[in-house]
Amino acid sequence: MHDSHEHEHEFKIPLGPQHPALKEPENFSIALKGEKIMGVDIRLGYNHRGIEKACEERTFLQDVYLIERVCGICSHSHSSAYVQAVEEIAGLSVPRRALYIRTLIGELERVHSHFLWLGVAGHEIGFDTLLMYTWRDREIVMDLLAQLTGNRVNYGINTIGGVRRDITPEYGKDILAAIATLEERTKYYIQIATEETSIIKRLSGVGMISRQDAVRLGAVGPTARASGVDRDIRREDPYAAYAELDFNVITDDHCDVFGRTVVRLKELLESFKIIRQVVAKIPDGPIAVRAPRKIPAGEALSRYEAPRGEDVHYVKSNGGEKPERVKVRAPTLANIQTVKHMLRDRFLADMPIVIAAIDPCFSCTDRLVGVRHLDNHKRETLSWENLRLFSLGWHRARGFDVAIAEKKLHNLMEH
Amino acid sequence: MSYEEDIRQETVRRFDFLKDSFKIVRPRRLTLDVAYEKFSEVFDFLVHQGKFDILCAITGTDEGEDLGFIYHLAQESGVTLNLKTRVPKSHPVIQTITGVFPGAEIYEREIVDLFGAKVQGLRQGNRYPLTDDWPEDEHPLRKDWKPANGSGREM
Numbered sequence: 023m024h025d026s027h028e029h030e031h032e033f034k035i036p037l038g039p040q041h042p043a044l045k046e047p048e049n050f051s052i053a054l055k056g057e058k059i060m061g062v063d064i065r066l067g068y069n070h071r072g073i074e075k076a077c078e079e080r081t082f083l084q085d086v087y088l089i090e091r092v093c094g095i096c097s098h099s100h101s102s103a104y105v106q107a108v109e110e111i112a113g114l115s116v117p118r119r120a121l122y123i124r125t126l127i128g129e130l131e132r133v134h135s136h137f138l139w140l141g142v143a144g145h146e147i148g149f150d151t152l153l154m155y156t157w158r159d160r161e162i163v164m165d166l167l168a169q170l171t172g173n174r175v176n177y178g179i180n181t182i183g184g185v186r187r188d189i190t191p192e193y194g195k196d197i198l199a200a201i202a203t204l205e206e207r208t209k210y211y212i213q214i215a216t217e218e219t220s221i222i223k224r225l226s227g228v229g230m231i232s233r234q235d236a237v238r239l240g241a242v243g244p245t246a247r248a249s250g251v252d253r254d255i256r257r258e259d260p261y262a263a264y265a266e267l268d269f270n271v272i273t274d275d276h277c278d279v280f281g282r283t284v285v286r287l288k289e290l291l292e293s294f295k296i297i298r299q300v301v302a303k304i305p306d307g308p309i310a311v312r313a314p315r316k317i318p319a320g321e322a323l324s325r326y327e328a329p330r331g332e333d334v335h336y337v338k339s340n341g342g343e344k345p346e347r348v349k350v351r352a353p354t355l356a357n358i359q360t361v362k363h364m365l366r367d368r369f370l371a372d373m374p375i376v377i378a379a380i381d382p383c384f385s386c387t388d389r390l391v392g393v394r395h396l397d398n399h400k401r402e403t404l405s406w407e408n409l410r411l412f413s414l415g416w417h418r419a420r421g422f423d424v425a426i427a428e429k430k431l432h433n434l435m436e437h
Numbered sequence: 438m439s440y441e442e443d444i445r446q447e448t449v450r451r452f453d454f455l456k457d458s459f460k461i462v463r464p465r466r467l468t469l470d471v472a473y474e475k476f477s478e479v480f481d482f483l484v485h486q487g488k489f490d491i492l493c494a495i496t497g498t499d500e501g502e503d504l505g506f507i508y509h510l511a512q513e514s515g516v517t518l519n520l521k522t523r524v525p526k527s528h529p530v531i532q533t534i535t536g537v538f539p540g541a542e543i544y545e546r547e548i549v550d551l552f553g554a555k556v557q558g559l560r561q562g563n564r565y566p567l568t569d570d571w572p573e574d575e576h577p578l579r580k581d582w583k584p585a586n587g588s589g590r591e592m
């Protein structure tokens with residue numbers, strides 16, 4: 023807590039927990055002197071849902087699905103980190119094909135996450151065109167993830183012992199086509215970010231954190247790498263198929279929001295490189311081995327390079343069908359501690375982009391609508407077209423006919 | 438001799454009493470149990486001489502009569518060490534490690550809230566992750582705490 027007696031004309035502004043800039047609950051108490059931030063106090067925990075406790079009351083397999091819901095953006099990171107730990111305890115040898123599929127989904131997840139971040143960053147600095155462009159392009163990878171896994175957000179691809187869906191050769195073509203478009207777009211965004219004067223000026227020197235401080239405070243992922251900390255779990259503690267793949271760890275020495283932008287954009291190019299290798303090298307064979315219901319007593323620590331940085335899971339089994347302990351340390355918890363440091367002596371107006379620049383995680387929703395008819399209990403999945411028709415009918419029944427409104431608008435435009 | 442074995446031997450040379458508890462689980466994974474009286478000495482050695490200068494997380498565990506703590510430490514090389522210790526629930530006091538890892542603050546607050554540990558030397562600040570009105574004596578990750586008999590019932 024900042025000592026307010028030190029500064030005579032200092033006042034405090036509370037921001038949150040309903041945050042004006044980020045769609046996630048957290049509270050910042052900012053001590054200001056004029057426009058200058060003298061100190062920041064952060065209160066977290068509004069999103070605490072007791073998932074670690076809930077894991078102890080469910081089976082190892084049920085926990086895969088619960089853990090996947092820790093986060094709506096890096097869901098695959100969490101489920102992968104968790105199943106890796108359980109597989110290590112059980113001594114399961116996961117088929118190589120499954121490890122490649124996990125890697126593929128993991129990199130596609132990084133791609134969608136970094137595109138999402140770039141849009142948010144654009145929004146926070148008032149460059150909403152960038153938000154519109156990147157989120158439009160992000161749909162390409164979201165559609166691809168939905169095609170490959172059946173889901174847009176919580177992919178449900180992982181299971182203990184492997185993955186649940188195989189990837190056919192036809193999918194390989196779709197993946198490469200999507201990646202080609204995204205790579206072209208990424209190169210365009212790199213050009214914008216590094217050549218467009220207003221972006222460079224807005225992001226340079228904002229949210230500074232030196233290499234030394236990033237290391238001292240335990241920063242992870244792109245936040246650390248943009249301060250020249252050359253760390254990446256995919257290289258240092260390889261999991262899935264990363265040991266067999268060729269990629270570079272991107273670092274930058276700007277130590278500011280500009281550096282974090284460059285790191286994420288260049289990481290996208292590395293992800294595309296990894297995805298192409300996966301498509302080319304994916305071995306044939308089974309996609310899963312059978313996992314026992316009871317996991318032998320033991321423990322394992324699993325580390326995973328999520329889009330936001332290192333995700334750490336610790337799992338302990340006492341030999342039963344439910345875990346004794348599941349511990350999750352998500353990357354944002356490691357990075358949020360650097361925010362205080364980045365904001366000190368900066369202007370209040372830099373707050374949104376500085377906070378956004380560590381890419382704190384927030385959820386997005388599933389688009390698939392499942393329907394159960396009340397009269398005959400029949401289940402069906404609503405297609406986009408049917409969902410649209412349902413919506414039109416729903417509004418018509420309440421006195422608003424889109425067709426009539428469109429006609430009126432058309433007439434208005436004519437005259 | 439493997440790199441992991443080098444680390445083990447170097448540590449055991451310094452602390453003879455660790456020779457049974459220092460185990461190499463698999464490549465890049467080490468585990469070590471240490472009595473709390475010896476903890477800070479071993480911890481300092483591993484962090485400074487052993488180059489385990491990355492703190493991944495701190496995990497709390499309920500060990501019946503004791504509270505367990507696992508400090509997940511890592512080297513730049515990727516080698517990760519689970520440094521374990523425990524203190525009795527009747528006197529659940531540990532020293533903060535924020536002097537060495539300032540980023541550990543939030544992990545220690547988590548152990549305070551969820552396991553009821555007392556961390557000496559931890560600076561004043563907001564609690565995490567439980568709400569401000571959560572009862573001081575209820576620690577949800579202890580095994581005897583069930584949602585049905587605690588404050589979780591209302592949630």
